[in-house]
Amino acid sequence: MRIKKPITTGSLIAIGLSIGSLFTEINAAETAFESKEPNKEEHKDNQHARHHPEKKMMEGMCGGNMRMDMKGMVMYENKDKLPKDCPEISEDITIEVKAGVKYAKQYPGTVFGFNEHQWQVKPCSRITVEFTNDDDIRHQWMIHGLPKYLYPKGMFHIEVNGPGKKTGTFIVPSSHFTYLVHCDIAQHMEKGMKAQLKVGNGRGDLPSIPGISAPKFADSFSTAK
Template sequence: MKSISLFLFFCFITSPVFAAMNHGGMIMDEKGMIMNHNPDKLPKDCKEISEDVNITIRGGHKFAKDSPGKMFTYDKRDWQVSPCARVNVTFINEDDIRHQFMIHGLPGYMYPKGMFTIELYGKGQKTGSFIVPSRDYTYYIHCEVSQHTEKGMKGQLKVGKGSGDLDSILGLSAPLTPDLYPINNTHYTWLALIFSIIIGAFLIRLLPGLFTSKHSEP
C-alpha cells in the first residue's frame, strides 16, 4: 500500500501542469491571453445586445506580401457592426511570433484603459468578446508589438455609421506619412549617365569587329 501511495505521489508531482488564469476579464495560459473579455456586461447607453457578430481575423506575414514596405497585417482590416452589438472575435496567429488584436476607445468604466486585447505568443487561436456602446464611432485596431503597427497590422471597427475612416490602413486609406524615396540627380549624375551611354555605344560597335577579325585570320 505504501509503495502504491509513493507511486501515485510521484506521478502527480512529475506530470505536466498547464496553469491558466481566468478572472476579472483576464484569461491567460501558456499560448496567450485575452484582456477585458466581456460577453455580458452592457454599456450604460445600451438596454440590450442588438446582435451577435462573429468575426474571424487572421494575422501574419503572408497577408502583407503584396504590400511593398509592409511586414505583417491582418487578412481583413475593416469591419462594421450595429450599436450595442456583442462582437465575438476569433483571432488566429499564423506566424511563430507574437501578434495581437487590440482595440482602443471602448468605455473606460467597463474596459480598463479603454482596451480589449487578444494576444497569441505564436501560432494558434483564441476567442474573446466585447460589447460596443451605442454611439456612431470608428474604433482603432492594431498590434502593439514593437513596429508591427508601422509595418501594417492596423485596422478599424465602425459602430453604426462610424466616424470616418482612419488613416494608414492597407487597402483602405492613404498613409498619414507616406514613404518617399526622392532621387536627387545632380549634373554629375547626368554626366556619368551620358558617359556610360557613349562608352556602351562604342563597345557595341567595337566588339563585333574584333570577333570578325579573329575569325577571318588564317
C-alpha cells in the same frame, strides 16, 4: 506680537484621550477587517495587499479580467455588461481574424497584416473575435477607445504567442465611431498590422489602414537634391 495660548494639562489629557480613542478605533477596524476573512489565503492576500498595494493591482488584473496561458491571453473581456447607452444587445456577431506575414503580401511596403483590415458592426453589438495567428511570433488583436467604465484603459485585447487561436468577446456602445485595432508588438502596426472597427456608420477612416486609407504623412524616398 501674537501671544500663544499655553497648553494646559487639561488640553494635554484631552489630546491623549482622543489619540487613544483613535487607536482603539483603528484596532477595532482591523479586527473587523480580519474577522471578515474566513478564507486563510484571502486573508494572507489582503495582509499582503495592505503592505504592497501595487502587487494587489497586478493580481487583480490577472484574477479579475484576464485569461492567460502558455498560448496567449484574452484581456478585459465583457460578455454581459451593457454599455450605459445600450438598452439591449442589438446583435451577436462573430468575426474571424487571421494574422500573419502572408496577409501583408498584397500591400507593398508592409510586412505584417490581418486577413481583413476593416469590420463593420451595428451599434450595441456583442462581438466575438476568433483570432488565429499563422506566424511563429506573437501577434495581437487590440482595440482602443472603448468606454473606460467597462474596459480598463478603454481596451479589449487578444494575444496569441505563435501558431494558434484564442477567442474573446466584448460589447460596443451605441455611438457611430471608428475604433483603432492593431497589434502592439514593436513595429507591427507601423508595418501593416493596423485595422479599424466601424460601429454604425463609423466616423471616417483612420490613416494607414492597408487597402483602405493613405498614411497621414507619406514616406518620401526622393533622392533629388
